[in-house]
Amino acid sequence: xxxPEEKDFPWWLVVLAGLGLWVFAGVLSDAHYRAxxxxxxxxxxxxxLVSVVAFLGASVLGLGLAVMSLSRRVWxxxxxxxxxxxxxxxxxxxxxxxxxxxxxxxxxAALNWALAAFGQEPVSARGFSLLWRAVLALTLAYSAxxxxxxxxxxxxxxxxxxxxxxxxxxxxxxxxxxxxxxxAFRLILPPLGNDFVAMIKDSSLVAVLxxxxxxxxxxxxxxxxxxxxxxxNVAALLYLTMTVGLSLIxxxxxxxxxxxxxx
Numbered sequence: 172x173x174x175p176e177e178k179d180f181p182w183w184l185v186v187l188a189g190l191g192l193w194v195f196a197g198v199l200s201d202a203h204y205r206a207x208x209x210x211x212x213x214x215x216x217x218x219x220l221v222s223v224v225a226f227l228g229a230s231v232l233g234l235g236l237a238v239m240s241l242s243r244r245v246w247x248x249x250x251x252x253x254x255x256x257x258x259x260x261x262x263x264x265x266x267x268x269x270x271x272x273x274x275x276x277x278x279x280a281a282l283n284w285a286l287a288a289f290g291q292e293p294v295s296a297r298g299f300s301l302l303w304r305a306v307l308a309l310t311l312a313y314s315a316x317x318x319x320x321x322x323x324x325x326x327x328x329x330x331x332x333x334x335x336x337x338x339x340x341x342x343x344x345x346x347x348x349x350x351x352x353x354x355a356f357r358l359i360l361p362p363l364g365n366d367f368v369a370m371i372k373d374s375s376l377v378a379v380l381x382x383x384x385x386x387x388x389x390x391x392x393x394x395x396x397x398x399x400x401x402x403x404n405v406a407a408l409l410y411l412t413m414t415v416g417l418s419l420i421x422x423x424x425x426x427x428x429x430x431x432x433x434x
Contacts, residue, residue, distance in 0.1 A: 184415075184419075187411070187415065191408060191411065191412070194404050194405070194407075194408045195408070197401070197404070198405065201401065203396070203398045203401045204401050204404075204405060206392075206396070207389075207392055207398065207401050207402045207404075207405040208405050210388055210391075210392045211385050211388050211389055211392065211402070211405050211406055211409060212409075213383070213388060214383055214384045214385035214386075214387065214388040214389075215385060215409065217302070217382060217383055217384040217385075218371065218374050218375075218384045218385050218413075219371075219413075220302075221302070221305060221306055221309065221374045221377055221382070221384065222367070222370045222371045222374045224306050224310075225305075225306045225309035225310045225313065225370060225374070226313065226366075226367050226370050228306070228310035228314070229309070229310045229311075229312075229313035229314040229316075229317050229370075230314075230317055230363070232310065232311075232314035232317075232318075233313070233314040233315070233316070233317030233318040233320070233321055234317075234318075234321050236251045236254060236255060236314060236315070236318035236321075237251075237317075237318045237319075237320075237321035237322040237325060238321075238325075238347075239251035240252060240255070240318065240322050241322060241325060241326070251318070254315065255315040255318050255319065256315075257315075258311060258312055258314065258315035259315045259316065261312075263308070263309070263312045263373055263376055264376050264379060266308050266311065266312050267305060267308040267309075267376055267377065267379060267380060268379065268380075269308075270304055270305075270307055270308035270311065271301060271304040271305070271308065271380050274307075275296065275299050275304045275307070276296050278299070279294060279295075279296040279298075279299055282294060301380045301381060301382055302377075302382050304380065305377035305380050305382050309370065309373065309374065309377075313366065313370060316366060317363070317366060320359050320362045320363060320366070321355070321359060323358075323359070324355035324356070324358045324359035325351055325352075325355045327355065327358050328350075328351050328354045328355050328358075332350055332351070332354065333346055333350065333351060335350075336349070336350040357428050360421075360424065360425065360428065361421065361425050364417070364418075364421035364424070364425075365421075367417065368414050368417055368418055368421075371410070371413055371414055371417070372410065372414060375410070378390060385406055385409055385410065386406065389402050389403060389405070389406040
């Protein structure tokens with residue numbers, strides 16, 4: 172069945188491409204635009220590094236939480252639910268500050284206590300850079316959202332599939348690995364992709380810690396040359412290029428998965 176949005180001509184993309192070309196033309200013809208692009212382009216690597224590493228960590232942790240929330244053991248389900256509700260209820264920017272200035276020093280202090288017990292030299296909290304504190308915070312925050320996506324996808328798999336695998340003598344791990352997870356993955360790929368796009372945008376929050384991503388470099392550049400219009404146009408263009416490009420790729424993958432299920 173053809174989805175309604177698949178029949179619509181993407182006028183939104185035409186308008187967006189036109190705006191992008193307008194900004195790009197400004198970059199080519201204006202020295203201030205070129206200076207802003209040269210400065211902000213240095214933050215692309217940090218933005219992608221934070222987004223990819225944090226999302227991978229959140230995916231692993233979220234899958235573990237989803238399995239815990241579906242466990243037959245009540246205490247595992249309660250621990251998973253407690254974690255998910257707390258992380259979903261705290262704003263990401265607050266969590267970033269908490270992890271950076273409360274949790275990270277606490278972890279270093281605990282590590283030093285363990286090292287002292289074995290007669291080893293203590294480590295400095297400065298060794299735990301703000302970049303990796305930000306990655307840890309985003310991992311913890313997004314793991315709660317991804318846990319719900321994984322849980323919903325696992326529960327959406329027909330119970331008869333599990334019963335058939337059990338009848339074949341597969342162990343619980345084999346049933347999960349070879350039967351449940353592959354089918355659930357097709358269902359959860361679109362929302363996972365949407366959350367990765369959101370992760371790229373939310374990675375701009377790490378600027379509050381001074382991490383030199385695109386947002387932080389835009390703030391520094393604009394406060395130096397006072398060219399806020401040009402600087403933030405370039406910043407918006409860089410973020411839009413990454414998020415819209417990724418969204419289009421995910422739409423193609425989703426369409427292929429739908430055609431694969433229909434065949």
